[in-house]
Amino acid sequence: MSPKQQRGEATVGQVLDAAMRLYAASGEAGLTVSALTTASGVSTGSVYHHFGSLDGVVNALAVRSLERLLTRLGTALLQETDARSGIGAVVLAYLDHARSSPEEARLLHSVAADREGMARAGAIRDSQEARLEPIAAWIHAHQESGELLAGLSAPLIESLVLGPVVGVVRRWLTMGDIDLEEAARVLPDRIWRSVGRD
Known part of the structure; x- marks a missing residue:
């Protein structure tokens, strides 16, 4: 450089x-x-x-925050060898990120970030390919092993795992009436039931 x-x-x-x-x-x-x-x-x-533009600054800040979150989630996931532990680790890492970096979480869940995500979803996903590919490979490997439901696509598994966590974090950020400790106790098992084979 x-x-x-x-x-x-x-x-x-x-x-x-x-x-x-x-x-x-x-x-x-x-x-x-x-x-x-x-x-x-x-x-x-x-x-x-x-x-x-100023919007460009906000968008770049949101992308940088997304990179940090994805790095954290990928690290948590890839340290686990079995699917159930991996799913739990991702859920806990997401909740921990919100707790330890609430302003980044607020930005990632903001209207501005949502607007940018809807307008440039493909480009943003492409820019994060290096972080997302190992996660997709992990999901595929655990579907092949029979631990994760084989009939579900990787994007659907991502949605089933992250959807409830995103909803909890959004509510915690906006309403403040969710206890993240309770969420950490309850969500991993509930989410596992939607994607895993026991």
């Missing part, structure tokens, strides 16, 4: 770090170009050069 590319990556990281601090302090309303340039020390022109 050339020195210019390194400087560009450093600038992008600096802007995204500042954007996350602003988002954590004031939500999306606190993310203005003026606040971002002040917090990051990066010029307005540089922000527009690297991100195109």
Whole structure:
């Protein structure tokens, strides 16, 4: 990587770090170009050069947060050799991510991230292929071994595993009336029943 590319990556990281601090302090309303340039020390022109717009900053921040979450989920899953433990590990890793990084979780479950996800789902998925491929291979291997239901596609298994967890985290973030400890005790077994063979 050339020195210019390194400087560009450093600038992008600096802007995204500042954007996350602003988002954590004031939500999306606190993310203005003026606040971002002040917090990051990066010029307005540089922000527009690297991100195109303020929406581009928010989208890049959401993608970076997604990368971190997928890395965490993949690590948890791939450390487990049996399917039931792997499914449980993914559920617990997702809940733990929300608990330990609530602002990243809030961003990932925001209207802005949903809008971006709907508009660019294929491109986002393609950009995460390196993180998703080992997960898909793990699912396939455990379907072949008979531990996971063979008639379900990998995307359907992902949906059955992550759907309830996403719903719980969204409710915890917005309503605050869900106990994540209770969810951690209950969800792994309930979700396993929908995808696993005992």
